[in-house]
Amino acid sequence: DQQVKQNSPSLSVQEGRISILNCDYTNSMFDYFLWYKKYPAEGPTFLISISSIKDKNEDGRFTVFLNKSAKHLSLHIVPSQPGDSAVYFCAAATQGAQKLVFGQGTRLTINP
Amino acid sequence: GAVVSQHPSRVICKSGTSVKIECRSLDFQATTMFWYRQFPKQSLMLMATSNEGSKATYEQGVEKDKFLINHASLTLSTLTVTSAHPEDSSFYICSATGLAGGQETQYFGPGTRLLVL
Numbered sequence: 001d002q003q004v005k006q007n008s009p010s011l012s013v014q015e016g017r018i019s020i021l022n023c024d025y026t027n028s029m030f031d032y033f034l035w036y037k038k039y040p041a042e043g044p045t046f047l048i049s050i051s052s053i054k055d056k057n058e059d060g061r062f063t064v065f066l067n068k069s070a071k072h073l074s075l076h077i078v079p080s081q082p083g084d085s086a087v088y089f090c091a092a093a094t095q096g097a098q099k100l101v102f103g104q105g106t107r108l109t110i111n112p
Numbered sequence: 113g114a115v116v117s118q119h120p121s122r123v124i125c126k127s128g129t130s131v132k133i134e135c136r137s138l139d140f141q142a143t144t145m146f147w148y149r150q151f152p153k154q155s156l157m158l159m160a161t162s163n164e165g166s167k168a169t170y171e172q173g174v175e176k177d178k179f180l181i182n183h184a185s186l187t188l189s190t191l192t193v194t195s196a197h198p199e200d201s202s203f204y205i206c207s208a209t210g211l212a213g214g215q216e217t218q219y220f221g222p223g224t225r226l227l228v229l
Contacts, residue, residue, distance in 0.1 A: 043220035102155045
């Protein structure tokens with residue numbers, strides 16, 4: 001039972017354009033969502049998070065949108081840079097950042 | 113952000129031996145740490161939650177006698193893979209909960225690649 005789904009295994013975007021990564025969840029008890037960036041053979045790096053009381057959180061080039069009714073969140077990166085090329089995981093949790101449930105990841109490639 | 117370290121980064125061992133992996137929170141205290149494993153091209157799967165001073169809580173399907181977890185202090189948790197076999201070969205990652213902008217966030221270590229021959 002995949003509670004957190006990232007349906008796009010890969011995404012290719014031109015440098016300077018907007019990257020939009022999507023994530024869907026099924027458990028309505030999730031109240032905290034996070035996005036992580038991961039390079040091969042490294043641990044995930046925290047990017048941005050959002051709690052269920054908000055519908056948007058912005059940090060520099062990264063913005064996360066949460067649509068609770070649709071159980072959907074997205075990560076927007078603008079402008080996209082070559083260094084953004086990595087695998088992006090969304091994660092969800094109940095009661096803060098305890099016991100994260102991860103999606104399958106989306107490999108983002110930024111083309112020059 | 114908070115820093116979490118893991119040691120070793122890479123280990124190769126013979127089948128039947130035990131391997132210990134350390135996870136440290138370097139600039140903050142973590143009452144709770146988590147252990148994940150990741151198979152190639154798959155997501156991170158939570159193995160267990162490690163609580164300082166008490167027994168770890170294991171996820172369904174994870175053998176507690178095979179994956180021994182000790183959380184002896186607020187900055188150190190260890191995972192010991194006992195009697196390792198080739199199917200235990202994986203990427204093991206720990207995380208610790210810290211504060212980011214007033215909100216709790218999990219920070220991950222760099223991971224440990226285990227290869228059992």
